[in-house]
Amino acid sequence: MTDSGTFKSDDFLDHISLDCVIFGFHNGELKVLTLRLKYTKEFALPGGFLGKEETLEDAAKRVLQERTGLKDIFMKQFKVFSDPDRSKTNVAIQDLINTGAHPDLHFFEKRFISVGFYALVDFTKVKPSPDFFSDKCEWKNVNEQAPYILDHKKIIEKALEVLRRQLSYQPIGYNLLPEKFTMPELQKLYETILGRELDRRNFQRKMLSYKILNKLDERKKGGAYKSPFLYEFNLENYQKALNEGLSGSF
Amino acid sequence: MTDSGTFKSDDFLDHISLDCVIFGFHNGELKVLTLRLKYTKEFALPGGFLGKEETLEDAAKRVLQERTGLKDIFMKQFKVFSDPDRSKTNVAIQDLINTGAHPDLHFFEKRFISVGFYALVDFTKVKPSPDFFSDKCEWKNVNEQAPYILDHKKIIEKALEVLRRQLSYQPIGYNLLPEKFTMPELQKLYETILGRELDRRNFQRKMLSYKILNKLDERKKGGAYKSPFLYEFNLENYQKALNEGLSGSF
DNA sequence: GCAAAAGTGTTAGTCCTACACCCATGG
DNA sequence: CCATGGGTGTAGGACTAACACTTTTGC
Numbered sequence: 001m002t003d004s005g006t007f008k009s010d011d012f013l014d015h016i017s018l019d020c021v022i023f024g025f026h027n028g029e030l031k032v033l034t035l036r037l038k039y040t041k042e043f044a045l046p047g048g049f050l051g052k053e054e055t056l057e058d059a060a061k062r063v064l065q066e067r068t069g070l071k072d073i074f075m076k077q078f079k080v081f082s083d084p085d086r087s088k089t090n091v092a093i094q095d096l097i098n099t100g101a102h103p104d105l106h107f108f109e110k111r112f113i114s115v116g117f118y119a120l121v122d123f124t125k126v127k128p129s130p131d132f133f134s135d136k137c138e139w140k141n142v143n144e145q146a147p148y149i150l151d152h153k154k155i156i157e158k159a160l161e162v163l164r165r166q167l168s169y170q171p172i173g174y175n176l177l178p179e180k181f182t183m184p185e186l187q188k189l190y191e192t193i194l195g196r197e198l199d200r201r202n203f204q205r206k207m208l209s210y211k212i213l214n215k216l217d218e219r220k221k222g223g224a225y226k227s228p229f230l231y232e233f234n235l236e237n238y239q240k241a242l243n244e245g246l247s248g249s250f
Numbered sequence: 251m252t253d254s255g256t257f258k259s260d261d262f263l264d265h266i267s268l269d270c271v272i273f274g275f276h277n278g279e280l281k282v283l284t285l286r287l288k289y290t291k292e293f294a295l296p297g298g299f300l301g302k303e304e305t306l307e308d309a310a311k312r313v314l315q316e317r318t319g320l321k322d323i324f325m326k327q328f329k330v331f332s333d334p335d336r337s338k339t340n341v342a343i344q345d346l347i348n349t350g351a352h353p354d355l356h357f358f359e360k361r362f363i364s365v366g367f368y369a370l371v372d373f374t375k376v377k378p379s380p381d382f383f384s385d386k387c388e389w390k391n392v393n394e395q396a397p398y399i400l401d402h403k404k405i406i407e408k409a410l411e412v413l414r415r416q417l418s419y420q421p422i423g424y425n426l427l428p429e430k431f432t433m434p435e436l437q438k439l440y441e442t443i444l445g446r447e448l449d450r451r452n453f454q455r456k457m458l459s460y461k462i463l464n465k466l467d468e469r470k471k472g473g474a475y476k477s478p479f480l481y482e483f484n485l486e487n488y489q490k491a492l493n494e495g496l497s498g499s500f
Numbered sequence: 501g502c503a504a505a506a507g508t509g510t511t512a513g514t515c516c517t518a519c520a521c522c523c524a525t526g527g
Numbered sequence: 528c529c530a531t532g533g534g535t536g537t538a539g540g541a542c543t544a545a546c547a548c549t550t551t552t553g554c
Binding site for chain 1: 503504505506507508509
Binding site: 013014015016050052053054055056057077079080082083084111113115 | 263264265266300302303304305306307327329330332333334361363365
């Protein structure tokens with residue numbers, strides 16, 4: 001599947017696809033990038049097929065770049081979805097196929113296993129662009145009950161579950177926040193992912209203890225009340241923390 | 251691939267395989283079940299292909315049962331290995347294929363992605379049996395530097411890494427130990443997986459605090475010196491701990 | 501000056517670590 | 528009766544959770 005609108009199945013491996021749960025953070029909400037299919041107006045995760053000469057990671061990178069315009073995105077494989085009936089659950093697409101009007105859709109009938117990736121991106125930098133099958137590419141709140149195709153809703157839920165677990169022993173935020181951010185913003189991100197509130201003071205202490213933040217001599221202007229300091233990630237230590245893991249837990 | 255010695259590729263999906271890292275515990279050593287290939291005498295992980303109408307989990311269950319004779323094994327997907335060159339790294343097999351003497355081997359030339367599973371089994375209950383391509387099925391110490399095909403050595407290392415991490419927030423042991431076991435045995439298991447020694451007294455306290463053990467009114471006989479108590483897992487709480495996770499960390 | 505948000509501090513409790521001591525068994 | 532290994536207890540330190548106080552800013 002390419003952006004040019006053709007689908008040359010010779011370039012890809014049959015039966016193997018991947019789906020990306022692309023998380024972004026905006027207005028205190030955790031968002032997921034979705035596509036709306038032209039034909040059924042249902043929603044789907046950005047995905048694609050594995051090229052004959054690429055790794056899954058390369059394929060995911062490709063999909064990610066095509067939908068968001070970004071390179072060098074943090075992403076991670078988290079589960080393979082291989083239920084043989086996963087492609088058969090969708091009545092709307094099946095009906096469409098049966099009309100015979102859309103030959104492009106025929107490969108949806110095949111059985112696919114799909115490798116789930118999740119990715120973390122800076123919401124403000126993403127330029128969402130739809131693929132060949134969709135007419136819209138848009139952010140949705142992660143909890144929104146939209147009509148998703150196949151098992152995509154389940155894939156999102158699983159990704160969120162893994163992301164939450166990840167939070168306990170890996171730093172998160174570098175890819176989800178702008179370069180400069182305030183401590184309350186970072187906290188809000190954590191609270192949103194975890195789905196519960198955290199103590200402001202303990203959060204700050206713990207975060208600082210990780211040594212992955214640089215405090216800037218700058219405060220966030222324009223906001224009301226006392227202006228918070230700005231921080232940036234200390235990339236060297238951040239990277240080290242990614243590899244070695246963090247001690248604390250949320 | 252079946253035990254009867256035929257390989258009907260129509261029954262399986264192309265390009266998708268799975269490999270199982272089957273861990274067992276014996277004589278204070280962490281072992282991995284391996285196969286020795288008939289042709290090259292190299293070692294391989296038990297694996298197979300995904301059937302057209304089964305989930306990866308079912309396929310792994312099938313492989314596991316065929317090699318060990320056991321059902322209901324604890325297992326988990328941990329990573330997909332998708333390097334396009336992963337099937338090309340093996341010179342020995344390539345040489346054999348080039349001779350043309352073993353047509354069975356031809357599908358090794360294809361590109362496969364392989365889903366890695368790890369499984370935990372009771373060493374004493376396993377009856378290792380080789381598959382069609384191998385002449386021997388045997389346990390090897392997880393650290394033994396044997397000539398493994400393809401990236402199988404890397405798959406084992408990755409599985410061990412994941413297992414270690416798992417140890418911090420999931421109970422382990424039910425599938426690796428006999429029904430009744432002593433605290434020192436359980437500790438030895440943990441030490442072996444983690445690759446370092448633990449304090450005997452703290453270990454006992456922590457384990458008991460998880461409430462996943464039933465202390466039996468019975469002591470291990472025959473051993474020297476003071477005879478230790480026997481324990482069994484409290485399956486109800488064990489299951490709960492599997493789902494909800496443990497607090498402590500090693 | 502008051503309300504709201506942010507920065508800094510304190511304290512109690514819990515958990516982890518590192519030991520010390522006693523008990524049972526085989527030789 | 529001593530060496531070895533197993534069972535139980537305890538003190539110190541680190542980390543966490545809960546909460547108080549002060550500072551800054553907009554109205």
